[in-house]
Amino acid sequence: MTMKNALAGMLMLAVALSVASAQQPSPAAETTTKLGGKAVTIKYSAPSVKGRKIFNGAGALQPDGSVWRAGANNATALHTDGDITIGNINIPAGDYTLYVQLDPNAWKLIVSKQTGQWGIKQDGSTTLDTSKEVGRTPMKMSKPPAQVETYKMTLDSKDGKKGTLTLAWENVVASVDIAAK
Numbered sequence: 001m002t003m004k005n006a007l008a009g010m011l012m013l014a015v016a017l018s019v020a021s022a023q024q025p026s027p028a029a030e031t032t033t034k035l036g037g038k039a040v041t042i043k044y045s046a047p048s049v050k051g052r053k054i055f056n057g058a059g060a061l062q063p064d065g066s067v068w069r070a071g072a073n074n075a076t077a078l079h080t081d082g083d084i085t086i087g088n089i090n091i092p093a094g095d096y097t098l099y100v101q102l103d104p105n106a107w108k109l110i111v112s113k114q115t116g117q118w119g120i121k122q123d124g125s126t127t128l129d130t131s132k133e134v135g136r137t138p139m140k141m142s143k144p145p146a147q148v149e150t151y152k153m154t155l156d157s158k159d160g161k162k163g164t165l166t167l168a169w170e171n172v173v174a175s176v177d178i179a180a181k
Contacts, residue, residue, distance in 0.1 A: 026072035033155040033163055036180025038082030040155055042098065042165070044071035048150045054170040056104065064104040067126040069119030070167065071151060075099065075127060077115065083181040086111060086165060087137025090181070099128050100139075100167070100174070107139040107174045109165070139167075139174040147171060 026047040033040055054061045062068045070076040078096040085091065086109060095115050101108040114132040121127055151169040155178070158164070166175040 029071075029153070031153050031155045033157045034160065035080075035084055035157055035163060035178065036082050036161050038080065038084075038093070038180065040078075040080045040082075040084060040178070042076060042078050042153055042155060044076040044151075044153055045073035046151045047072040047169075049147065049170050055102065055172050062102055064102055066102050067110065067128050068100045068102055069126070070098045070100050070109075070153070071119065073119060075114075075117050075119040076153070078111070084178055085181060086178050087139070087176045089135035089137050091134060096134065097128075099126065101136060106141055108136045109139055109174075109176050110136050137176055139176045142173045142175075143171055144168055144173050148173075 026045040028043065029046040030041060030043050032042070052061050053059050057064065076098040078098050080091060080093055080096075083090070083092050089109075089111050091111060097112045097114050097117065099110040099112065101110060110128065111134040112128060112132050113134060114127075114129050117127045119127060147170060148168045151167075154164075154166045154168075156163050156166075162177065162179045164175050165178050166173060168174075
C-alpha cells in the first residue's frame with residue numbers, strides 16, 4: 001500500500017506542476033527556421049499586455065531609451081548552427097542572447113555573447129554586459145493592424161538563405177533581415 005501511495009503522490013505532483021507550467025504568466029515560446037540548411041532558433045518567454053502600457057512614452061512598462069530583454073523571465077536566447085548575419089551584425093555559429101535598445105525613433109537589436117542570465121536585475125535594470133556585445137543593428141519599425149496581446153517573435157525564411165526576424169507586442173512591430181553566410 002505504501003508504494004501505491006507514493007506513486008499516487010508523485011502522479012498528483014506531476015499533474016500540479018504541469019498545470020502550473022501551463023498557467024505561467026509569461027510562458028516559454030520558441031521560433032525556428034533554416035538558413036543555408038542550418039537551424040536558427042530563438043527561445044523566449046511571451047508576456048501579455050493585460051491592460052498595461054508596454055512601450056512608447058511616460059508610464060510605459062518598458063521605458064524609452066532602456067535596454068529590454070526581448071521577452072520576459074530569462075534573457076532571450078539565440079542559437080544558430082551556421083554563420084549568419086542579422087542586419088549588419090556577423091554572427092558565427094553558436095549561442096547568444098538578444099536584447100533590444102528601445103529608441104523611440106527606431107529600435108536596435110543587440111546580440112551578446114553573454115548567455116544563461118536572467119533578463120533583468122532585481123532593481124529592474126538590464127543584465128546586458130556591454131563588454132560582451134557582438135553588435136547592434138537598427139530594426140524596421142511599424143504598427144500592427146490590431147493590438148498584439150501576447151508577445152511574439154518569429155523567424156521566417158524567404159528563399160532558404162534569407163529571412164526576417166520579427167518582434168510584435170502591443171502597438172509595435174520591429175523587424176530585421178537575417179541571412180546565411
